[in-house]
Amino acid sequence: MISQSPTLVPLHVSWKEAILAAIRSPQPEIVSGVLTALSKIESSDFDSHLRAIADDRTRPSLIRIKALAAVSHKKGPLSKKAFVLLKQLLSSGNLEGGRIEAATILAGIDLSEDQVLETVSLIQDAGPLELPILLNIFEGSRGTDTGLALVEALERSGSANVLLPAELKRMLLRYPLEVYKKAEPFVESLLEREGQREKRLAELESELEATEVSNGKAVFLSGKGACITCHKIGADGREVGPELSTIGSIRTGRDLLESILFPGLTLARDYEPYEIQTHDGQTLLGDIQRETADTVFLLDATAMAKPIARSSIKTIQPGSVSLMPAGLDMTMTKKELLDLVGYLDGLE
Ligand code: HEC
Structure with a gap:
């Protein structure tokens, strides 16, 4: 659990009108920005407005959650309502970064011990970009029950391969030893897979001949591996990383596999983190x-x-690591991965 104590900012009267105007703005980005700012300000002047936003079902969930988070940090643990909304958003199919932001909000506010335990239920289905963020919630937790439940959820997770095994080990060792004992075989298997990536690359490369390109496109669009969260192909996806619309004309199948299995090995120009x-x-x-x-x-x-x-x-x-996490290849089946690479290879 990360505890972020709000910075004490003296609030000048003239700001209040500006803040109220921003809260009423029809532009979601402006509202979102002011809510972030309000969550750092010690003032209850806006609580009634914040609650009204949170209750307004016509607003995007993320805005409602941000409003609740801005109220609730002053009253200790996150309110039940905000927690339920955050959980809903995290298990939704939103590929536009909403889940990442929900995870970031959740990891940034005080949760009660019960809420930390409840967060375990989000771990199993968390995507590869949300999982590492959500794990921050457990940094301060020491309970055996929470630890054991967390290990079980990680074992069932399809995204755990993006976690750095050494980091995971360090974190789980903070719990009573019983917890790490249970996790050990799993952590060892992650370490082993990390060591076998070269071999996996060679094996996959030899199977690149027979890929089903249309299925590869479907994999990209489905959000598997979170590629679409960071890469744009045609009109789909977002540009956090390089656009891939014509990637096949400058990269071979092997290059593509290498970029996925070893992100950041050769950092694409203009993407130095x-x-x-x-x-x-x-x-x-x-x-x-x-x-x-x-x-x-x-x-x-x-x-x-x-x-x-x-x-x-x-x-x-x-930064020494790429923004693109390693291990995304293991968040999908081998066939899905090969078809995806076949699809990218054909984009010219
Ligand atoms: C968190 C954001 C993120 C995610 C998720 C992500 N990437 Fe990337 N990707 C990047 C960034 C940033 C770069 C450029 C820097 C680098 O090479 O590390 C990159 C580089 C690449 C490159 C090399 C591009 C070039 O010009 O050589 C390929 C290919 C690629 N990604 C494919 C994928 C695929 C396929 C997936 C899904 C399995 C994926 N990426 C998921 C951020 C991401």
Whole structure:
């Protein structure tokens, strides 16, 4: 559980009108921005407005959740209503980054011990981009029951292959030893798979001849492997990573497999990730989209340029890992992976 204590910002009267105007804005981005800001301000002046937003079913779920999160941090644990909404959003089919943002909100607010245990139910079906974020929720948890339930959920998860086995081990070792004992075979199997990636690449390459391109397209569109969350092909997907509409004309099947099995091995130009450490202990990874005198805009997997105040930044340096997680190849069947590569290879 990460506890983010709100920064105390003195609220000048003249701001209040501006904030109210932003809350009433018809543009979701503006409302979303002001809600993020309000969640960091110690003021109950807006609570009635925030609750009205949360109750408004015509608004996008994410906006409603953000409104609830902005109210509830002042009253201790996340309210039940916000928790239920977040859970709904996380298990929805939303491929537009909404699930990632819901996971980020959930990982960033105080949850009660019961809510931490309840979050275990979200682990099994979490996508490869949400899972690592959700695991932050368990950083502060020490209960044997929570630990054992978490291990079971991870074993059943289709996305656990994107987790770094060493990180996972470190985290599970914080629980009573019984928990790691249960997890050990699973963590070992992750480590082993990590070591066999070269061999897997060679095997897969030899099977690239007979792929079903139409099925590969369906795999991409279905959101499997989260490719569509970060890559654009034609009108589909989003541009967090390079557009892949004509990728087949510059890459061979083997190159493509390599990009998926070993992301960042050869970082595509213009996609050099940066790692930002903030004074309040967060580590953020993403591409720097633009900079101003006092703000850096970081583009992460949610595909929204996050403004980060320079004053909150401790260090900023080139990141050593790609924004594209390793292990995505293991979040789908071998046939799905081969068909996907066949499809990409044919895009010229
Ligand atoms: C979290 C975002 C993210 C996800 C999810 C993701 N990628 Fe990427 N991908 C990137 C980024 C960023 C790069 C460029 C930097 C690099 O090479 O690491 C990249 C690079 C690539 C490249 C190399 C492109 C080139 O020009 O050589 C290919 C191919 C690729 N991705 C395919 C995929 C496929 C297939 C999936 C799904 C299994 C996927 N990616 C999932 C972010 C992502």
